[in-house]
Amino acid sequence: MELHKRIEYGFHGYQVPPTPRAARSARRRGINTRKDNNGQFCAFDLLATLAGKILLEGEKLPSLPDMGGCHREEEPEIVKDSFGEEEKEKQGQDDQNLTEVCNTSQNNCDRSFIVSELVLQAPKLNGEGKKDFPQTQNDITSSGPLSAITTSTSDCSEKVGCAEREHAVNTECKFESGTFSGSADIELFGCRVSPACKFEGESKREIKVEPNDLKLAISAMDDVKSDNSEHRTGWERKPSYLISSDNSVEALPRDQILPSNSLPCNGENVNLVNRDDDEKFSSGCTKPSSTINKSLRPSSRISDRRIRKLLASKYWKLTPNSREEEHFKADAGRKNVYYNGSNAFKRQRSQRDFPFKKRKLYHHCSSLSNSDGDFRTDGIYNSRGKVSNRDTPASMLPRVSGASNLEASEPEFLQSKDSQVKLKIKSFRVPEFFIEIPETATVGSLKKTVMEAVTAILGGGLHVGVLLQGKKIRDDSKTLFQTGICHENKLDALGFSLEPNLSQASSSLPSEDHHPFLIPCDGSKLLSRYPAVPSLTDTMEVQGISDAFPDPRPGDFNNLIESDHDSAPSPPEMSTEKNAVDTRALVPIPAMNVEALSAVPMRKSKRSDSAAAQRRIRRPFSVSEVEALVQAVEKLGTGRWRDVKLRAFDNAKHRTYVDLKDKWKTLVHTARISPQQRRGEPVPQELLDRVLTAHAYWSQQQVKPQFKQQSEVCRLL
DNA sequence: ATTAGGG
């Protein structure tokens, strides 16, 4: 078992709510009811393109010496949801250590990948056709000149010097924005993740992603060196400091060239501070950013320290590459409890109190985090300072508010001249995904695995959603102007979100426990889905497993249903709901979604009652099941669920009569609402019609109980 | 254990 012990890294953009109740509550609040706007691309498709370019190109990964035996061509294996595992893993761990570790790990680093900030400039078409942009042609990104620059550093960043040329997918990656144009290089674990675009500018930028110990670095390198001061704007010339996640402050040579209108990277783990125009910070936080930063993530430092301490301890003295593993273990272990327990709850609550919280954070940049733990870690606090109107055009220069580092991807209004709308997306958060890799795997393979995972995610069909004032703009045909995105005030409320490609996500059969964001380690085999990992038994997982292997039954109708479904059980959060979840996971940016995302760290806490209180996994009724249900109800009526169960679902052990009753309830509801409002696997209209008919019929029978028996008798006869 | 309904 040891050999098969899984190492799982969870990068969360979103986590399931900690408790069933919370989950329901969240659902009630519509958190996961968001519907994917299938295939709807927004006017900012270019963002997606950009993101894709940044990390795409995984396919043609050059063989890297560092990469272990993972081979991309291999079909990704399904990896079960890790939540279960985590709990499992934690067992047997030293509670104390775990606790500490957990505390630290969570706070220490972001567990999500940030794709750096992007500065985007798009034309706000005035209803008419789009304008031509000389600089960009035949490029998806051609919607407008685009400049992306970000710089971030942190002590834990891992830099490797492999750079490679990148070709944008459809076109060459072309970032043009006044000062420079070119492409970006990406490095992941020191391995080139993707071919890089070439910058004509100078400067080396790094987009860093570091989920806990795992660090990914994406860097863009300019051909030119950093002293082209002529390119720098006044702002850029000013010394700036980057505060790494552990609060260490390091002066950063501002040689990185930034477009005059772009902002320095201000990723989640980096705060830009010490700027002359501090006063311009709209957030109202006047404290030195270092303080702010600190306050925002009070535990970061401690965590770091702790972790180091722990690392020094025997607990961590394992194999060279055990650190990550251990880290994970810890992660999987107590931490979950800790975070899920309290923080999760808090976050959950914060969702509700978002307005308040936001305001609070906004006004008390320095103290808020205490109450909310690793607020920053989640990096989704959208406490962006408001760009006050008092800013003059001259001050349109990039500004970073003390709290701006929290505003993950909220676009910032940068400049508006002519008909150009300029936006800055601070960062995109890559949705959560899990990696499963054997202990025996090499670090190289781990790197590769992670890289592939990221590549797959970003290159695998993410959509970019545009939200304005919290509302998703689905009409891609609208111009920015029409939408109002050209107005500064509106920009304030503009948000972007990365969403999984529905078509892709749903492409996998329901029977497949295929999770778009579960990336398996193909290379060194080892785990075959469920079975391979005995230790994975967790309440949730257990359920899933058992469901996955239904007892063989003779093939009668009931069986049909059962097998029909059981054999293809959806893993937790799969299927329809999964999409919703994923969507959420991908929505880092807009303030509104912030809460949802941060809402949950890892798993739940109470191990003891968790098993008992574990919410059953969701298993949407298949059409065939609905069919059977309808048929049974037509015959038996709506008040004899036990009979219905016996009649049509006797072998479907996971369907209780209550379930059937509930399903009928929802079916009736579904049948009454417009098809557009329906979600999940569409139920044939014919069935819905029958539902209504049967429901009406049996409702009537109830009203006239005296005739019920007669009618029934008649019917049966 | 079932049913019925609200959550």
Next chain:
DNA sequence: CCCTAAT
């Protein structure tokens, strides 16, 4: 799906 009250 969960939770409960009422059968």
